[in-house]
Amino acid sequence: MISILSNEQTCAGAVTCNLNNGILEVAVSGEIDHHNARSIRAKIDEKLYLCRPKTVRLDLSDVSFMDSSGLGLILGRFTLTHELGGELKVVNPSQGVSRILDLAGTARLITIERGEK
């Protein structure tokens, strides 16, 4: 297996990316609102275009707050990952994030994995 990035690379801000065997682990921490969604999106998209992973695991366990701007962020990354030939899963959403994901019925579209951290 070829690893494009080293096992662990930390993006600036609240996004950490780790590529291993074609799986891009993206961990977001802190708050996701309209104000900071743009920078989080830019950091993730840079890695998506660079790595073109088969699988993206978006870890939201350390997200303390998220509103519908976060929904837009997740759905946008889901779409982009799909366009690049991969699939995106949401991993371990925190309680507050889960509430918003459930309200929007996100699980009908995106795989959500829980309890596997």
Place this chain on the structure above:
Amino acid sequence: MMPSLTNIVKCSFLAISENEAFARSVAVSFAARSSPTVTQLADIKCAVSEAVTNCIVHAYPPDRFDKPMVEMTLRHFDDNSVAITIKDHGVGIPDIKAAREPLFTTDTTGERSGMGFAIMESLMDNVKVSSRVNKGTTVTLKLRLGVPDC
């Protein structure tokens, strides 16, 4: 009998995204004094964020407004309910019914989910929206705080 007003706080701030977190913090601080549940605090935080973000994203096209402001008024009543009013003086909403539909958005460039009003309505007891084109929009969020009587 209508509940009586017991406290009121007003603040206004520039309609820039940096102030979204500020507005959330003010609302949570106000509600926290009235024995809310943890979930209720989280719900207020999210609903206020949605309403304020709507003002910042939609109300004030940058080419038409110089110093756009958002006004937030927080009221507490003797039945331990809060009413949080978020008001702008921007472009208004021509069709409120359409705007409240899930997935509706007029912003096609910023990856908006169009779920703002749907989330507000899911989290609050009541959401009232009034708007006049080119006059502005007022959103009022109401929630009864504390553990309900069984």
